[in-house]
Every structure is written in structure tokens, then in C-alpha cells.
Amino acid sequence: MMFTDELQREAAPIIEAIYQDDFIQGVIRGDIDKKAIRHYLKADHLYLNEFAKIYSLLIAKLNDKDDIRFLLEQIDFVINGEVTAHYTMADYVGENYQDIIAGGEWYPASDHYIKHMYYNAYKYDDASFTICAMAPCPYVYQQLALKIKDNHDLTGNPLKDWVDFYTVNMDELMNRLNHWVNRFAETTTDENREILRRNFLESCVHERRFFEMSYRQEAWGIEVMHA
Numbered sequence: 001m002m003f004t005d006e007l008q009r010e011a012a013p014i015i016e017a018i019y020q021d022d023f024i025q026g027v028i029r030g031d032i033d034k035k036a037i038r039h040y041l042k043a044d045h046l047y048l049n050e051f052a053k054i055y056s057l058l059i060a061k062l063n064d065k066d067d068i069r070f071l072l073e074q075i076d077f078v079i080n081g082e083v084t085a086h087y088t089m090a091d092y093v094g095e096n097y098q099d100i101i102a103g104g105e106w107y108p109a110s111d112h113y114i115k116h117m118y119y120n121a122y123k124y125d126d127a128s129f130t131i132c133a134m135a136p137c138p139y140v141y142q143q144l145a146l147k148i149k150d151n152h153d154l155t156g157n158p159l160k161d162w163v164d165f166y167t168v169n170m171d172e173l174m175n176r177l178n179h180w181v182n183r184f185a186e187t188t189t190d191e192n193r194e195i196l197r198r199n200f201l202e203s204c205v206h207e208r209r210f211f212e213m214s215y216r217q218e219a220w221g222i223e224v225m226h227a
């Protein structure tokens with residue numbers, strides 16, 4: 001069994017828990033509170049910006065042109081492509097997307113998640129540490145989307161396109177990320193493998209907390225200073 005297969009097997013209960021939580025269940029019913037979706041969008045557009053910047057930090061750690069080209073494509077996807085999924089949610093809210101995301105912040109759970117990725121990018125030379133902290137991002141969404149599709153017919157659901165978005169386009173990305181991590185995991189120490197494992201599983205938990213944060217509209221409770 002490949003190293004990333006083991007990580008994915010260990011992540012299964014966390015993904016099942018996310019599936020059962022209020023946010024995804026509300027998406028499945030198609031009646032989730034619009035405030036939860038608004039909060040998610042406010043947090044997620046900033047999360048995606050940072051995700052793109054962290055890809056750019058990984059480029060500095062890689063040498064193969066094809067690997068670099070792939071990361072450039074992913075930056076484009078995160079900045080320009082994924083907003084399609086966000087527009088589906090903005091339509092559901094019934095407000096202009098730019099108006100929704102104005103004034104968003106790194107709320108507590110997204111703050112922690114973003115900093116987990118940056119920490120690994122700055123602490124370790126090898127890209128694998130960061131990749132393990134990033135891989136749950138496509139993996140969890142792909143698994144949730146497939147689980148939803150397997151169990152429910154979303155015809156007529158206003159958030160169907162959001163779910164559909166993550167059932168496609170994720171395979172090639174996961175293959176690349178898994179390949180990089182497995183190559184490093186084969187030759188590194190047990191201690192490093194344990195760090196990789198924790199990074200992956202912690203980010204799965206971060207994914208869960210991100211949805212919970214959105215559902216409960218968690219914020220810091222610190223007043224924003226206006227110039």
C-alpha cells in the first residue's frame with residue numbers, strides 16, 4: 001500500500017464526520033442558512049488567495065519544468081476557476097458576489113488552517129511537508145462530492161453545481177500530489193513520515209472546522225478598525 005493510501009484510509013472517519021455535520025447536510029437538503037454560505041464565501045475567497053500564494057512558495061522548491069507548469073496551472077485554477085463554484089453559492093444567497101466577500105477576514109478556523117500550511121512551507125525545504133498539509137483541500141472536497149452524488153439525486157437542488165464542480169478535475173491533481181509525497185516518503189525517516197501523516201490528518205480536521213466555522217458564523221469578535 002502506498003503511503004498516501006494509508007493517509008487516505010485514516011482520513012475516512014473524518015470525512016464521514018464532515019459529511020454528517022450540519023453544513024454538508026444543509027447543502028444536501030438545499031436549505032442551508034444563507035448566512036452560513038455568506039460566511040463560507042467571505043472566508044473561502046481569502047483562503048483560496050493564500051492557497052495560490054503557497055503554491056508559489058512550492059514552485060521555489062521544485063526543479064522539474066513539468067512540475068512547475070502544473071503548479072502554475074493550479075494557481076490559475078484556484079484564482080480564476082474555482083470562483084465558478086463560489087458564484088453558484090452567491091446565486092443561492094441572492095446577492096452580488098463582490099458584495100458578499102467584502103470585509104471578509106481570516107476567521108479563527110481558516111486562520112489556523114492557513115497558518116498550518118505556511119508554517120510547513122517556511123519550516124521545511126522539501127515540498128512534501130507542505131503538500132501533505134495542502135492535499136486534504138482537493139481530497140476532502142472530492143470525497144464529499146462523490147459521497148453526496150452516490151447517496152442523493154440533487155436534481156433541482158440550488159447548490160448542485162457546487163457539488164458537481166468537485167466531482168471533476170480533482171483526479172489529476174490528487175495523482176500529482178500523491179506521487180510527490182510517495183516518492184519522498186519512500187526514502188525519508190520514520191520521524192518525517194509521522195510529520196507528513198499529522199500534516200495530512202490535521203488538515204482534514206481543519207477542513208471540518210472550516211465548515212463548522214461557516215455554519216456557526218464564527219469570528220474573532222474583535223472590532224475592525226476603519227481608516
Ligand SMILES: Cc1ncc(C[n+]2csc(CCO)c2C)c(N)n1
Binds near residue numbers: 077078082173210
Ligand atoms: C477550505 C477549502 N478547502 C478546500 C477547497 C477546495 N479547493 C480549494 S483549492 C482547490 C484546488 C487546489 O489546486 C480545491 C479543490 C476550498 N475551496 N476551500
